[in-house]
Amino acid sequence: MTKSLLPATGAWRTGDPAGNRQFFTIAVDRPFALDGATSLTHVTTAFETWGALDDSASNAILICHAWTGDSHAAGQAGRGHVAAGWWDDIIGPGKPIDTNRWFVVCANVLGGCQGSTGPASTHPVDDKPYGSRFPVITIRDMVRVQARLADHLGVDVWHSVIGGSMGGMQVLEWGITYPHRVRSLVPIATCAQATAQQIAWGAIGRRAILLDPRWRSGDYYDAEPGDGPWEGLAVARMVAQVTFRSDNVFTDRFGRELADGATLKDGFEMWQRFEVERYLDHHGDKLIRRFDTNSYLIIGKAMDLHDVGRGRNGLVSAIARIRVPTLTMGIWSDMLYPSYQQRQIRDLLVSAGTACEYVEIDSPHGHDAFLINLDQVAPPIEAFLDSVAKQ
Amino acid sequence: MTKSLLPATGAWRTGDPAGNRQFFTIAVDRPFALDGATSLTHVTTAFETWGALDDSASNAILICHAWTGDSHAAGQAGRGHVAAGWWDDIIGPGKPIDTNRWFVVCANVLGGCQGSTGPASTHPVDDKPYGSRFPVITIRDMVRVQARLADHLGVDVWHSVIGGSMGGMQVLEWGITYPHRVRSLVPIATCAQATAQQIAWGAIGRRAILLDPRWRSGDYYDAEPGDGPWEGLAVARMVAQVTFRSDNVFTDRFGRELADGATLKDGFEMWQRFEVERYLDHHGDKLIRRFDTNSYLIIGKAMDLHDVGRGRNGLVSAIARIRVPTLTMGIWSDMLYPSYQQRQIRDLLVSAGTACEYVEIDSPHGHDAFLINLDQVAPPIEAFLDSVAKQ
Structure with a gap:
């Protein structure tokens, strides 16, 4: 069975029988x-x-x-x-x-x-x-x-x-x-x-993963735990997550609120997150605990090739x-x-x-x-x- | 004058009088x-x-x-x-x-x-x-x-x-x-x-730049030429470029064509580009020759803060x-x-x-x-x- 490289408790389920699978x-x-x-x-x-x-x-x-x-x-x-x-x-x-x-x-x-x-x-x-x-x-x-x-x-x-x-x-x-x-x-x-725009969204995710030095051209499976290409996958997922939802629901749910109840009264910080960023990070974190970055790439490419x-x-x-x-x-x-x-x-x-x-x-x-x-x-x-x- | 870090011929124009500027x-x-x-x-x-x-x-x-x-x-x-x-x-x-x-x-x-x-x-x-x-x-x-x-x-x-x-x-x-x-x-x-969705697009670009190890937390100005955070900026620009245009025009201009006149008849490669990807890369390349990554971040954040x-x-x-x-x-x-x-x-x-x-x-x-x-x-x-x- 493949060694777990996930950041915390997750694991790919390759060869791991579960439920009635x-x-x-x-x-x-x-x-x-x-x-x-x-x-x-x-x-x-x-x-x-x-x-x-x-x-x-x-x-x-x-x-x-x-x-x-x-x-x-x-x-x-x-x-x-x-x-x-x-x-x-x-x-x-x-x-x-x-x-x-x-x-x-x-x-x-x-x-x-x-x-x-x-x-x-x-x-x-x-x-x-x-x-x-x-x-x-x-x-x-x-x-x-x-x-x-x-x-x-x-x-x-x-x-x-x-x-x-x-x-x-x-x-x-x-x-x-x-x-x-x-x-x-x-x-x-x-x-x-798949349309050109759909391919474009896919390409951005691909490029984000390519940008992650921990992706190692796809050969990262012997990396130490926590040293996998999770950040690239999380950014790729952010792109997908925005396109999976809608402008009006984002406005209703997040508006312009800051994460963690912060306010803008005390000044601004580059990496201070809006609530919508916290939401996207949360979805990225969830995904990297259960999904392999190379699978994300391979399946995404299959969708772009779909015709x-x-x-x-x-x-x-x-x-x-x-x-x-x-x-x-x-x-x-x-x-x-x-x-x-x-x-x-x-x-x-x-x-x-x-x-x-x-x-x-x-x-x-x-x-x-x-x-x-x-x-x-x-x-x-x-x-x-x-x-x-x-x- | 700041040393040029750009990949090829470009330069920021800080302190570089030109035209009637x-x-x-x-x-x-x-x-x-x-x-x-x-x-x-x-x-x-x-x-x-x-x-x-x-x-x-x-x-x-x-x-x-x-x-x-x-x-x-x-x-x-x-x-x-x-x-x-x-x-x-x-x-x-x-x-x-x-x-x-x-x-x-x-x-x-x-x-x-x-x-x-x-x-x-x-x-x-x-x-x-x-x-x-x-x-x-x-x-x-x-x-x-x-x-x-x-x-x-x-x-x-x-x-x-x-x-x-x-x-x-x-x-x-x-x-x-x-x-x-x-x-x-x-x-x-x-x-x-700015709406939550607009902030989300901005956040993805920010995160792509953060992912680029050459960004060096923003202190990359003494890097060797070609060693600046251009890849992160290019990915950030891809996100922007898709949102700047439209689905129907992308379909009309690029459809599902491959870049460089290639065809899918001889098999598939993960990094073989569709024409729309070549277009996005082209815009990324153009931008990194004329624009500073930190400026892109700072101005993008200003837009997200716009209210x-x-x-x-x-x-x-x-x-x-x-x-x-x-x-x-x-x-x-x-x-x-x-x-x-x-x-x-x-x-x-x-x-x-x-x-x-x-x-x-x-x-x-x-x-x-x-x-x-x-x-x-x-x-x-x-x-x-x-x-x-x-x-």
């Missing part, structure tokens, strides 16, 4: 070919399941997580899970995605650091962490690993594949790469291809491969994945003759509303899953 | 008191003028520059000026701000690095650069230095004070601090107080001190200073019984439209200056 390893015998003309051996994916697969294997739902998410979509906090599932209010017995009815699966993505193979995993050649040797991967690679997991689980066709943000990218790739293995799709607050049209004669013909009912959702206050991107998905599908409904979440919270305003997110999903079952 | 030094004999309960001695301000002050000293217009701007608002490139004036299309003989009619003044702000006293200037005590010893300053301090310059120039009342972005913050402070020294105001793409209501019983009563006609302009695509902030200025002024017109610039270019779409910016200003003259 399970592990599936593919491609031990031969390389798993990647989108980028490279390959990996010993690809492991960590996953969790809730509910039971029915006899006809027709009730399986795949949940896809976002950038720093993990397989713990539902369930309580516990050993290996610092928090309750990130969609625990939606997934469970009697909940909108009812695990008394559905067999729900969520897997940590390839490149991640929560049990699946990623840069912190050991390289089979020398048993040392991959670090800078880990290849650039794409959303398509993540999905192709999930397809192997589906085989392993005996799921030939998912009743639905559901996810927000980067999870929604995986949803679209599922529908395009494996059109006959899905019965419906729910891409939320996501896009068919369902690449190698498929462009967006229109790629989206036309999707042949199943789709529910896409947007958030009017989302500055990172503006709602025009989800309406574009809807328009492309409808133009191709595929049924697609667009639902807009009326929330001021920005991009993160898909994790916050579950009272608006859940009902359309619940109704959609049911309607697909009746078709 | 002039220098005015105040407070040699006694400290110049600052907003933050500290003081500075030997405060010098670099400024340029165009046109001639008339006999009644009634035709003077002050132009206030933005974050990385300088006194060179008009005129050609030349010694000490790497580019033509930043508003050269607006200011000059026969131009909308006609220097055959108006006496136009623009001064480099306090804390700057283009001739005015800032962190790269020598401390009078030891003749070494201020560096980390430079105090935190505010927009009010910048304006109070400009008022001393006005005294020096024989300008008791400005016909107008005009500026965009941070320049607009100075415009508002002029109207509030010196209501009897202005005849009109033109604040553009600016705000009455016309501080110590004045809040926004409403502060804005009510303005008693002169005001033209405020916004840009619908501005994500950094959204147009609701300029409409707020208009609403507060009108509520206080002061004439204020709001003009919206119809540009997709985002915040920087006030420097780009001069065909839309100039006519309302020209008409406004004329109407004020006739009152």
